[in-house]
Each structure stands twice: as structure tokens, then as C-alpha cells.
Ligand SMILES: Nc1ncnc2c1ncn2[C@@H]1O[C@H](COP(=O)(O)OP(=O)(O)OP(=O)(O)O)[C@@H](O)[C@H]1O
């Protein structure tokens with residue numbers, strides 16, 4: 218008995234001893250690596266300086282352009298360019314492509330910014346560098362299936378998206394328990410929703426144009442990398458005081474392909490920004506759903522408030538058809554075959570005026586090119602919507618007023634930088650675990666379409682089937 | 683046809699640094715390099731076998747093996763005295779499938795691993811697993827299932843933390859086909875044979891003890907596999923240095939060709955080393971093996 222006990226004690230001691238030795242070895246090893254890296258950085262720097270001196274000499278010696286110089290065809294001074302590129306090279310050398318997550322203790326939390334449906338976000342300062350960042354705690358629900366796939370995709374897609382108008386993901390840090398996971402992002406002063414709510418007038422047309430161009434360039438980047446955002450809305454668009462927007466909240470984002478994977482969830486995009494094909498229960502969908510949201514955001518920037526504020530899914534589709542007209546077999550071939558389309562009994566031959574959009578009337582101050590762009594983005598038929606790349610080529614961006622230079626944007630006081638939390642009254646993105654499918658059943662419909670209802674403005678009737 | 687979910691960048695992979703390759707959590711923990719090599723190889727093979735039984739496409743299995751392999755390298759990598767190779771293998775495949783178009787339930791993954799626990803998978807010809815009529819059935823009691831599922835999801839989180847959430851893996855398979863087409867040999871009479879031979883080399887390289895997928899980019903891997911396949915099948919490729927078109931220089935090609943060719947000899951040696959026993963893929967198994975080796979050494983010195 219006692220011998221067994223002492224043997225156990227020995228083992229435990231050995232174990233502790235082994236752990237300690239390992240830690241020491243690890244520290245020594247890492248220290249050695251650090252020194253080697255520093256040495257390498259010094260060496261490179263010395264080399265660089267030597268090269269620069271030589272370059273200088275060469276140039277003084279003869280007028281013949283150096284080899285490097287000939288390669289730079291943009292006329293920029295090759296040496297300044299080279300210099301600008303150097304740090305990146307060194308960084309690549311020093312930083313391993315992967316390494317363990319750091320602890321969240323490296324950051325001091327300053328204040329909460331916003332509690333969303335997927336987690337909370339706070340302003341924080343990295344203790345070592347005093348740099349202010351945004352920390353978003355990822356919500357870990359349904360842990361039976363392990364790490365939530367939505368959170369994984371949020372990290373994966375954001376990590377892959379380095380673009381001027383997409384928020385920069387710095388790193389992923391962790392807390393003490395296995396499900397404390399935070400993403401560290403650059404801190405951005407505003408989000409477009411809160412900002413607009415605090416403004417007394419909408420953005421100027423030239424400003425709206427700049428914001429639209431920036432947003433569309435971010436979306437074009439995502440789509441060219443096969444990423445669907447699936448939750449574009451003003452509260453997910455951040456804006457700094459340099460007149461730049463930064464697309465954020467990749468909590469719904471995922472990779473897609475051609476053809477799209479068959480198991481895409483229909484439970485995406487916040488109601489007011491949700492495309493009609495999703496509302497009608499389309500089983501597959503593509504980049505077009507993001508372009509619909511861009512259309513909604515365009516309208517919102519013009520009006521200073523969301524343009525399609527449905528109370529529920531049925532109300533949403535009704536508001537959409539009021540604005541855009543009833544689809545016909547010519548304007549949207551095949552829409553009648555969508556699962557929820559059967560529940561809407563639309564007139565087989567609607568009067569022509571009922572099929573026409575009301576954009577012109579609603580956005581009276583918009584130029585013809587602007588109207589044309591908005592109409593195309595809000596095309597009921599997804600095939601009628603332009604791609605993000607095509608949007609960027611639209612005459613709207615070329616005509617007067619020209620997009621305002623971002624340096625000319627006014628700066629606004631930041632709500633997020635203060636103790637006060639941002640307040641929000643937009644509905645949230647659909648939540649996981651609400652069932653795999655959008656319920657667009659008879660219950661919902663009977664509520665709204667049960668009685669024949671005249672939609673005065675559009676002059677059509679929606680009836681329960 | 684299965685939809686192709688586009689990976690982020692199909693050309694470039696995060697690679698291990700020289701520092702990371704110079705040591706490992708296991709070695710710092712007192713595990714000899716040759717024992718580590720044997721276990722990592724056996725765990726990678728187990729992952730391949732499990733992927734086949736789970737009917738996962740080869741590119742997903744390959745990604746899982748790369749993730750599994752990344753986990754162990756470097757001073758800050760996982761240690762075999764702390765984590766079982768089998769558990770990390772299962773969690774790698776579970777995690778990789780979850781992010782793909784073919785997610786697998788914890789139950790399916792655990793069933794396959796408990797099935798494989800009863801089969802010596804390391805030196806069994808992997809093709810046998812494709813021919814095997816594996817029917818998923820419940821090999822686990824409810825209690826055992828619960829606790830293994832908890833372990834599986836815990837290991838998944840640990841992998842993510844050790845890798846700093848680096849889940850991006852670029853693979854050479856699609857490139858390999860593109861290159862064969864560019865070389866104008868894919869449509870030819872031996873195109874099919876050439877492609878499948880090249881894929882064989884790419885698959886075997888996943889298990890290579892020199893961790894080729896952690897040290898070389900997909901274009902170089904694809905190029906080297908084509909070079910070897912063409913030589914073996916007797917398909918003539920252009921006289922000039924065609925590999926340079928695919929971003930591979932002679933030196934790298936030479937290195938990879940030798941490394942890929944060494945695989946057969948390596949497997950033979952491993953087979954010899956472990957004859958009669960199986961490679962330990964759990965923490966307890968590893969401790970026993972260390973004890974056994976110490977015992978043998980102790981005996982020698984007597
Ligand atoms: N990098 C950042 N800098 C400053 N504020 C940010 C940053 N990221 C997010 N926020 C603020 O936090 C809010 C919520 O962030 P985010 O949308 O990413 O979280 P969420 O929980 O997914 O939200 P929701 O479910 O409400 O859409 C944003 O609307 C914005 O106000």
C-alpha cells in the first residue's frame with residue numbers, strides 16, 4: 218500500500234520536474250530564436266544600408282539607370298518604393314505563419330461598445346503598446362458540436378480579407394476557459410447606423426457616392442474571393458474619422474463556390490436588408506443577395522433611414538413589392554416556383570402600373586443615373602442585379618457631383634469612444650438554432666394577407682392563397 | 683457533381699519556419715526524434731484511413747492531415763506526452779470537415795475512430811480501406827460517446843489555440859491537373875495514368891516524415907509529383923526546364939524528388955521497427971513505450 222503511494226508521489230514529483238524542465242527549455246529556445254531574429258534584422262538592415270549607399274554611388278557615377286530603376290515602370294522613385302516595401306519583407310521573415318493564441322490579459326478593457334446577437338464588442342488597449350483596438354467576444358453556443366462553425370468562418374473569412382475598406386483583424390486571443398475567444402480588430406470610431414442617427418441631415422450626395430464606392434469595392438473584393446457576407450447593413454459598416462468605411466461583422470460570412478453548395482442556410486441577412494428570393498424561400502442563392510443589401514443601404518444613405526422596415530417576413534415582402542412592383546413572368550421568370558411564392562396569390566395579369574417600381578417618386582432628388590443604379594440593385598429578379606464589379610463601373614460614379622475626397626469628410630464625435638454605449642433599434646441578424654429554415658407558413662401569412670388589403674400606393678392586391 | 687467550395691488562396695500555404703522545424707513540444711518533453719517521427723507518421727496514416735471511411739473527398743482529408751501535422755511542430759507545438767496522436771487526428775478531421783461542404787457529425791467521426799482502434803491501420807495498405815464495406819454502426823455506448831464527444835470538441839479547441847486559428851490549407855491537387863493540361867499531356871493516351879500516378883505521390887507526401895506540405899508550396903509539390911509520374915510512366919515532357927514555368931527551381935525540384943522517392947524506404951523501415959507491435963497513438967501508450975525503451979536501455983547497461 219505505502220509503496221504504491223510513494224510510487225505515485227514519485228511520479229507526481231517527476232511529472233512536475235519534467236514540466237519545469239520543459240518550460241525552461243522552451244524559454245531558452247524561444248530566447249535563442251528571438252536573438253537570432255534580431256541578429257537577422259540587424260544584418261538585413263546593414264545590408265540594405267550598404268545597398269542603398271552603393272545605389273547612391275552608382276547613380277552618382279553614371280546616368281545609366283540601375284537595374285532596379287528600369288524595372289519600376291510607374292516612374293516612382295525606386296528607392297523610396299524599395300524602402301517602403303522593406304519592413305514587410307522583414308516581418309515575413311520574423312513572424313511564424315502560425316503560433317499559439319495570446320491571452321486576452323494583454324489588453325485592458327476600456328468600455329463596452331455594443332452588445333450584438335453574436336457577442337459583445339468593447340474598446341480596449343493593448344498594455345504593451347498602448348494601442349487602442351476593438352475586442353469582440355465570440356458567442357459560443359451549441360457547444361455539443363464543438364467550436365461554432367459560424368465563429369470559425371467569421372475568423373477565417375475576415376483573416377483572408379485584407380482590404381482598405383474591410384476592418385483589419387489583428388489576431389485571435391483567448392481567455393482562461395476554452396470557450397473564451399476574442400477577435401482583436403482595429404478600432405473604428407463610428408458605425409454608419411449610429412452615425413446617421415446622430416446627424417440632422419443625410420450625407421451629401423457627393424458623400425453618399427464616396428461611401429457607396431467604398432462599400433462596393435469591399436463587396437467586390439469579397440465576391441472575387443468567393444466570400445458571401447450575408448449580413449450587409451449600416452450597423453455592420455464602420456467609419457473612421459478619415460472618411461473611410463470599414464466593412465465588419467463577418468458573423469454570417471462563408472465561402473461559396475460555383476455552383477453554390479447545396480446546404481446554404483436560408484436564415485441569413487437581417488430582415489430589412491434581406492433579398493426577395495430569400496424571403497420567398499429560394500434553396501440556393503449567390504452573390505446577388507449581398508447586392509440587394511447594398512441597394513437597401515444606398516437607399517438608406519439617401520433617406521437617412523432604412524427604406525424597407527418590415528415588421529416580419531410577410532410584411533417585408535409586401536413592402537418590397539410596394540416599392541418595386543409585382544414581379545411578372547417576364548421580369549422574374551420562375552419566381553412562381555419558389556416555395557413561398559405559392560402563398561402569395563398574385564394577379565395573373567396585373568395592371569401594368571402595379572408592376573412598375575416607385576423608385577422615381579420615392580427618391581425625388583436622385584439623378585437619373587442614381588435611380589438607374591438603385592433600380593438595378595433592387596431588381597426583384599436576382600439575375601437582374603449587377604455584380605459588385607459592374608456597380609463600380611456605373612455612370613452614377615462618374616457624373617456630377619463627383620465623389621467627395623475622403624480627406625474632405627467632416628469628422629464626427631465618436632459615440633464608441635465614450636463611456637456611453639451605442640444604442641440600436643435595427644432588428645438583429647437571424648440567430649442560429651432558430652431552425653434550419655425560414656418559416657413562411659400560413660400562420661404568418663394569414664395575419665397580413667388574410668383579409669384583402671389594398672396597397673394604395675402600388676395599386677395591387679396581395680391575397681392569401 | 684459536388685460543388686467546389688473555393689478555398690481562400692489555392693497557391694500559397696503558411697509554412698513552418700526553420701525555427702519551428704528545429705524543435706517540437708514533444709522533443710522538449712523528452713521524446714526522442716525517432717519515436718516522434720514514427721508516431722506522427724502513424725497518426726497521419728490513421729487520419730487518411732478515417733477520412734476514407736468517412737467518405738470524405740481527398741482534398742479534405744489532405745487538409746486535415748496538414749492541420750494535424752502543423753499542430754506538433756515548433757517549441758510551442760503540442761506534445762505527445764500531453765495529447766494523443768489519435769485524438770488530435772480525430773479532431774483535425776472533424777474540424778476540417780466542419781469548415782468544408784461535407785461536415786461530419788461527432789458521432790460519425792467517433793464511430794470511425796473506434797472502428798479503426800480495432801484495426802492495425804498504420805501498415806495496412808490504405809486502398810484496403812476504400813474497398814472495405816464499412817457500415818456505420820454504433821460502436822459506442824451512450825456514456826462512452828458523451829465523454830469522447832467532449833474530448834473531441836476539447837481537442838478541436840486546443841488545435842485552434844495552438845495554431846492561432848490558422849486553418850488555411852492550400853493543396854496541390856487542382857494545380858497538378860492544371861499543369862498537366864498546360865504541358866499538353868492530360869488529354870493524351872496516358873493522361874489518366876499520369877494524373878493518378880502524380881496524385882499517388884501527392885498523397886504519399888502527406889505522410890512524409892520530412893513534412894513536405896509544411897515546408898513547400900503547392901506549385902512545387904505538384905511539379906515534383908508530375909516529374910516523377912512522367913518518368914515512371916514514360917511520358918515525355920518538354921526538353922527545356924518546364925518546371926520553372928510553375929515557379930519551381932531545379933534545386934527545390936531535386937530536393938522534393940528525392941524526398942518523395944524516399945517514402946517507400948521509410949515505410950519499409952518503420953514496418954520493420956514496429957513489427958509485431960503497433961505504434962502508440964495515445965498518451966498512455968507513449969509513456970509505456972518510453973518506459974519500455976528506458977527499460978531496454980537500462981538492461982543494456984547492466
Ligand atoms: N472594430 C470595431 N471598432 C469599433 N466598433 C466596432 C468594431 N467592430 C464592431 N463594432 C461595434 O460593435 C457593433 C457590433 O459588432 P458586430 O456587428 O461585429 O457584432 P455582432 O454581435 O455580430 O452584431 P449584430 O449581431 O448586432 O449584428 C457594431 O455595430 C459596431 O457598432
Ligand SMILES: [Mg+2]
Nearest residue numbers: 333452453466
Ligand atoms: Mg453586427
